[in-house]
Amino acid sequence: MSTAPRLPYGTWPSPITAEAVADASGSTSWPSGAGEENWWCASDPATATVRLLRNAPGHEDPVPVLAPGISVRNRSLGYGGKPYWVSAAPSPTDNHHVLVFTDHSDQRLYRAEVPRLGSAADSFPVPVPLTPADPPGRETCWADPVTGPDGTEVWCVRETTRAATGPHDADPAVRTVREIVAVPLSGAAADDPGALRVVARSHHFLCGHRLSPDGRRLAWIGWDHPHMPWDSSELMVADLHDGVAGEPVRLLGGSHGDTEVSVSQAAWADPDTLYAMADPNGWWNLHRIDLASDRLTPRAITNVLPLQEDCAGPVWRVGASWFAATPHGVVLPQGNGRQKLSRWSPQDGELTELADGWTHFQGDLWSDGDRILVRAADPAQGSALLSIPLAPGSGPARRTRPKSVDPLAPWQPQPERRTVYDAQGRPVHFVLHRPTHPTTTAPEGELPPLLVQVHGGPTSSTGVTADLEYSFFTSRGFTVADVDYGGSTGYGRAYRDRLRGQWGTVDVDDCVTVARALAAEGLADPARTAVRGGSAGGWTTLACLVHTDVFCAGTVLYPISDPARWRADQTHDFESRYVDTLIGELPQDQAHFDKISPAANADRITVPLVMLQGADDFICRPDQATCIVDNLAERGVWHRFLLFEGEGHGFRQANSVRRALLAEVALYRETFGSHIASDVPLDADAL
Structure with a gap:
């Protein structure tokens, strides 16, 4: 009978090499969809770039969307915001998706016509610039593009930083401006900055801009120095007039006396109803804001799912998303440490778990109303991009790629969440x-x-x-x-x-x-x-x-x-x-x-x-x-x-x-x- 060899801790031989760790050090982020196709960003350690990849049922192997050398990334907030938006081909006779993305090399926005996956076209699309090149002394980046009211524009958070003129002018806060800006999809602004339109301004920092379904209103989140967004941030809403926001109204969040409230995200359910994640009770919980149809004054603000659990996270990136308001209910993570992904029903308040066996969900969830794409993880199952249909009886969550056999799995532990207590009895x-x-x-x-x-x-x-x-x-x-x-x-x-x-x-x-x-x-x-x-x-x-x-x-x-x-x-x-x-x-x-x-x-x-x-x-x-x-x-x-x-x-x-x-x-x-x-x-x- 053989016995396991006994060797001192720290000396066990392992097939996990430094080269293997380096090759696997990339990460995935920003899932999105175009019809049945799944899109996401993946950092590539071999080239130090971020590739935009996609797959689909029947085409599970990831395929790059853009030519090698294009890094789909921006420098918004220093850590990068959502760097692309894709609109699915509108009909079987129109064979191309419309892609808008930021190229890290110059931080400009580009448009590309991308053939459907599996179509006859086998060449990479040729990107066309949508925004002007920066003049000397200025750096501009664009984050979280979303479609404008009539489909002819994308609206982004534009971050502009002018160069310092000397030591007296070195503070980047003084030199940085953020605005929500409309960018024509025609490319008219590539050579004419006057074709850009400022839609909204409010705070020094802006994120989470979302149009109401009828295109009449715009909601966004803002905060100012010295606050960080997880300390104090405000949910703003404004009526739109000819594509420009009117005077914004604060709906939720901010600092008032000794009270601070953070708003992580907001999403429209209908033209007069917003959902928002905010923490007035000490936890990022789901709130519903009912607006009058003829004015921006809230008729009611309700914590519809009061839990002593966080259902969102901190805003480090423009475009972060923890929940989705869909025709089938609001999909959100819940839990302290260990999480569940649940669907909350506005009709009866019931919670239904959507991804059984998964215990951690990243803050870049995407939905088109019929399905969810989310990066999920669990100690036993590893990590995966899940596609989750939302219609009743439409099936369980599934991996967008089949789970592969990892030859190194026997040498990897199953992580365990644990809690100990300090000298004051705090966890x-x-x-x-x-x-x-x-x-x-x-x-x-x-x-x-x-x-x-x-x-x-x-x-x-x-x-x-x-x-x-x-x-x-x-x-x-x-x-x-x-x-x-x-x-x-x-x-x-x-x-x-x-x-x-x-x-x-x-x-x-x-x-x-x-x-x-x-x-x-x-x-x-x-x-x-x-x-x-x-x-x-x-x-x-x-x-x-x-x-x-x-x-x-x-x-x-x-x-x-x-x-x-x-x-x-x-x-x-x-x-x-x-x-x-x-x-x-x-x-x-x-x-x-x-x-x-x-x-x-x-x-x-x-x-x-x-x-x-x-x-x-x-x-x-x-x-x-x-x-x-x-x-x-x-x-x-x-x-x-x-x-x-x-x-x-x-x-x-x-x-x-x-x-x-x-x-x-x-x-x-x-x-x-x-x-x-x-x-x-x-x-x-x-x-």
Whole structure:
């Protein structure tokens, strides 16, 4: 009788290579439909571009819509908004869909006539520009195109930033303007900016613009500095006159006295009825707004589905969508952490689950009224793009592509949602990825090394599917704990607000709480516990190393390290006032900034560290990383610093992902011993 070999944790041989992780590091987003066809964006690590793909029943293999080299992406809000709109061919005799998209190379809008999938045409369409090229000194991007009232235009959020004229004019908030703009589909504006029409203005930030079904009204969401949209944002509506919005009226949300309300999304059910996700009760719940037919004054605003559960998420991207108002009811996710996708009936208030067995749904849901397209995930089923018919008796949710056999599946753990409690009895949520291997176990009594993962944002949350990057480590005998620290979304406003004014304290305490709980449970070695994270997660990683002695190493990606400089003109417009709520205001709170700043307290970092940074990052600039690295170098603390040319905030190139992972292996060999991940070959460019 054979027995599984016993090898120390951290040394198990694994077929999950750094190259495999890099090749799989792309992501999918923005599903949409054109008749029976399913469309979506997919990032391609091999080319560092975003391809627009499609498939259909009977044509399940994805097919690129546009020629290689075209990257369907924009820079709206710094993180990109919905970059395309497609209108299905109107009849069997008209063989072409109309596509409008943004090309990342110049940020212009383009139109393309795309043959139906499976038609005789086999060449890529030739895009035609719809918007003018930017003159020197100006950058314009277009996000979330939707059809105008008569079908001859698309309406977008236009974001225009003029170049700084000098240090006195460096603040991007001062130089950035956002408007809802009509763009003719004829292409008339490509050479004549006068053919563009401003439809609406209100706040510094705009998103979620939607036309009423009769074309008489426009609704949108807006907010102003220093608020972030998950703190305070307003649902606006205006009558349209000759394609221009009249005086807008606030329907819901905003700051009033000590009360703040966030509106994540709105959608029309009929010309006089809007649904909106808002959190006046502390949870993003579904509200119905009944308008008078002859004026914009609300007749009633009702929380039609009061739940102590979030049914939406934070607005990080223009075009985000968590629910759809359809003739068959309102489709929405519900749940804290673990979710269900449900259809709510306005007639009887009943909830019907639509995607049994799936437990997480992304915030870019699409519907044409007859079906739903949504990216779904579950620990047991992985992730998939689901197509869900809505008519009664029309069948269950189905994958748009058949599930393929993953040869690496036996080496990937099933993530587990868990909760522990801090010293004050408050919950801390996290996802646990256990050491997993089909043929190898550890010696009796040994504890695995632990990697505490800190997500970015910080207003964000962690996923629940197997992650090949995590599996790279868990398949070699590591435990990974992905922490939804206080400030994370998906658990209501009170949990989200725990981080306000406490960034660098609550997030650090929650990571420590998870690490100590796993050690106490015998699931992790407290002497071999490291912390890792990027962006805001990089901040928390550095703060953990500065303010605690729990972690013996840190992997830091494109971090915030000096909050006093990560504001105003030192980052992009969207987050340029974020620290006002996360930490405080300057100059009156300078002492607090100095106390928690990793850069101001870098001398306290005494453990090995790897710093990974994109050279072109305009959100967290390289000097946020180099000030830490320079301090470590002066004091002789072991560290590695990799600056990736051509990378921004997050790594898109496969080779960057591979090199970053190998540098992390080098860190753990330095910290835990040279035997760690000994089956992983390191090369000079990763060190």
